[in-house]
Amino acid sequence: MSEVYAARRARLRDRAQAGGSQSALVTNPANVRYLAGPAPQGTVLLLGKRDDTLVCTDPLDERPPEGRPDEALRIQTLPGPGGDPAVAAADLAAAHGAESMAVEEHHLTVTRHRALRSVAPTLRLTDIGGAVEQLRVVKDEEEISCLRIAAEIADQALGELLESILVGRTERHLALELERRLVDHGAEGPAFATSVATGPHSGRRGHRPTDRRVEEGDFLSVCLGATYRGYRCEIGRTFVIGTSPADWQIELYDLVFAAQRAARESLSPGAAYRDVDRAARQVLDSAGYSEGLAALTGHGVGLEIDEEPQLAPAAMGKLDACVPVTVEPGVHLPGRGGVRIDDTLVVRPEADGGPELLTITTKELLAL
Amino acid sequence: MSEVYAARRARLRDRAQAGGSQSALVTNPANVRYLAGPAPQGTVLLLGKRDDTLVCTDPLDERPPEGRPDEALRIQTLPGPGGDPAVAAADLAAAHGAESMAVEEHHLTVTRHRALRSVAPTLRLTDIGGAVEQLRVVKDEEEISCLRIAAEIADQALGELLESILVGRTERHLALELERRLVDHGAEGPAFATSVATGPHSGRRGHRPTDRRVEEGDFLSVCLGATYRGYRCEIGRTFVIGTSPADWQIELYDLVFAAQRAARESLSPGAAYRDVDRAARQVLDSAGYSEGLAALTGHGVGLEIDEEPQLAPAAMGKLDACVPVTVEPGVHLPGRGGVRIDDTLVVRPEADGGPELLTITTKELLAL
Numbered sequence: 001m002s003e004v005y006a007a008r009r010a011r012l013r014d015r016a017q018a019g020g021s022q023s024a025l026v027t028n029p030a031n032v033r034y035l036a037g038p039a040p041q042g043t044v045l046l047l048g049k050r051d052d053t054l055v056c057t058d059p060l061d062e063r064p065p066e067g068r069p070d071e072a073l074r075i076q077t078l079p080g081p082g083g084d085p086a087v088a089a090a091d092l093a094a095a096h097g098a099e100s101m102a103v104e105e106h107h108l109t110v111t112r113h114r115a116l117r118s119v120a121p122t123l124r125l126t127d128i129g130g131a132v133e134q135l136r137v138v139k140d141e142e143e144i145s146c147l148r149i150a151a152e153i154a155d156q157a158l159g160e161l162l163e164s165i166l167v168g169r170t171e172r173h174l175a176l177e178l179e180r181r182l183v184d185h186g187a188e189g190p191a192f193a194t195s196v197a198t199g200p201h202s203g204r205r206g207h208r209p210t211d212r213r214v215e216e217g218d219f220l221s222v223c224l225g226a227t228y229r230g231y232r233c234e235i236g237r238t239f240v241i242g243t244s245p246a247d248w249q250i251e252l253y254d255l256v257f258a259a260q261r262a263a264r265e266s267l268s269p270g271a272a273y274r275d276v277d278r279a280a281r282q283v284l285d286s287a288g289y290s291e292g293l294a295a296l297t298g299h300g301v302g303l304e305i306d307e308e309p310q311l312a313p314a315a316m317g318k319l320d321a322c323v324p325v326t327v328e329p330g331v332h333l334p335g336r337g338g339v340r341i342d343d344t345l346v347v348r349p350e351a352d353g354g355p356e357l358l359t360i361t362t363k364e365l366l367a368l
Numbered sequence: 369m370s371e372v373y374a375a376r377r378a379r380l381r382d383r384a385q386a387g388g389s390q391s392a393l394v395t396n397p398a399n400v401r402y403l404a405g406p407a408p409q410g411t412v413l414l415l416g417k418r419d420d421t422l423v424c425t426d427p428l429d430e431r432p433p434e435g436r437p438d439e440a441l442r443i444q445t446l447p448g449p450g451g452d453p454a455v456a457a458a459d460l461a462a463a464h465g466a467e468s469m470a471v472e473e474h475h476l477t478v479t480r481h482r483a484l485r486s487v488a489p490t491l492r493l494t495d496i497g498g499a500v501e502q503l504r505v506v507k508d509e510e511e512i513s514c515l516r517i518a519a520e521i522a523d524q525a526l527g528e529l530l531e532s533i534l535v536g537r538t539e540r541h542l543a544l545e546l547e548r549r550l551v552d553h554g555a556e557g558p559a560f561a562t563s564v565a566t567g568p569h570s571g572r573r574g575h576r577p578t579d580r581r582v583e584e585g586d587f588l589s590v591c592l593g594a595t596y597r598g599y600r601c602e603i604g605r606t607f608v609i610g611t612s613p614a615d616w617q618i619e620l621y622d623l624v625f626a627a628q629r630a631a632r633e634s635l636s637p638g639a640a641y642r643d644v645d646r647a648a649r650q651v652l653d654s655a656g657y658s659e660g661l662a663a664l665t666g667h668g669v670g671l672e673i674d675e676e677p678q679l680a681p682a683a684m685g686k687l688d689a690c691v692p693v694t695v696e697p698g699v700h701l702p703g704r705g706g707v708r709i710d711d712t713l714v715v716r717p718e719a720d721g722g723p724e725l726l727t728i729t730t731k732e733l734l735a736l
Contacts, residue, residue: 105478113478176548183540
């Protein structure tokens, strides 16, 4: 792995130097992880002129169970506890004679940025913006295989839930049950707070589980994901509880399914983000559901569950091969409930068989 | 409750106006919750000259299951999805003729702060610092009763775990089991990521559970907390697995227990934060464990699990009555493990019986 991390840091160093900065400070934890490997919470990465340094808080802090940072890095621990590694890193950069340092202004707070300036007044701070986030968009096959395993784990956890009795159980308990199963199957943990939505809650994006119990005739929508070696996937399905779905449920399900399929089929290298969004949105629009749709149809996944790109109406940019994204349109009817269907796929060229579906749980409307 | 929220906002408005700002923007979610009640994720609070406004993201966003915001507030939803409520609030403040607005520079990123400036260039932005965090330090009896219930829930979850078979189970599974029990007993969820540390991991603050299994002769240290109506408590205990603890385990346990008791007994209105820390630290120092101790002996709890005050060597300030804090000294011996004992208590005057212990699980060294 060490060469992989070194290559990633070399690309960032080029970006920083092209922007006129001799050093760069990475503070966003997912970005530190991408460039340096697993590191204790709060660790920051300083890219210097010559060598790179991880600055950690006091050694008693938690270490990530999933591994160790890149051995090629110099590791420095804060002398005093309770300090800010970013401030120590700025101090270090100035001490090594750097005149400028690129920082992540979208991650640093105003107060923290001021602390950097005051500890190293001679150091000119520039903004590296989302440079690391941009590097992270296209995944290598190693990263994709982690996502593939994460998706398998989520499929397994969801599949087991479907075999259990659901009526009478609360959203909260079903969510916890799913998270336990994710870990049973080897996840480091859930990729995000598992969402279980019943009846009138169903179909709502990011619904936080309540004490409402599953009832006969409910729509049940579930959204979960596993984290495996830091990589996060997402799957969402909607089911109906009881013997036979109502007509409105079947119609709504078929509509959302059609919208989701349209967006999946539009995934290809070179496709504009907004066109993937439009593919799903116009199916829902044409059926009169233009109001109150979610802001986006999907988003990138990787070391964070919601990363670049955004598949949204105003998004600029085009998909590349090896970009994993979610496709998750939904419709929610206030007071009645709704449907969401959510897959994680990897964009692949037609020659390689088109988009690779990572979350393979059936998308038929199951009556449980 | 509405009067309570109104009174809190009035105090903040006074602080802002004393600082020369006619309006204030609150973005830190715990602060928004304190001043406005439960609100959807991403919601910000604008304190205007006359009336106060909650600015929310698109209505499809998650709503908190635990309640609704203060009805006295005007609620404004972003026109377009995906926007930043803070930017909309700055726009609104300027439109209402405000010339200055106090913001939380310790919470706003540099990028977000710049976006506020560019949407409302005539609006002078000042820093309100940790004003709301300071208001939150002393709790009212309503808040304390929520913490009391949260602590009861955590005690129950921990008590049930102690009755189950532990040997052979992994840290990860025990942590998930505890979190399920928290919800069983009425918690909204865990107050923080439950920490279960076995053998060589035991006694480490903030240890993230791994796949290590509990073994005979291990120290097992557990730290968990419940969230009830938004309020978060914390309890930590260390046990020994098997029939009889080794001598070194008994000695280390007695030492940490003595340190924790010394700090608990030093809790009183007017006591300096650093003196509470020193009470525990000098017990450990005198036994030769000055190296590698955690940065703090305890911290405030409330709407956040780690809030003001910090009970640490360099902390400035004195305790007041009705301030809930943790007391959580620990010793970790690399490669061998260690002990942590953690309680949540409320500072009370001697006349009222002294500190109120919220987490009542026994602190005897139990052999499980």
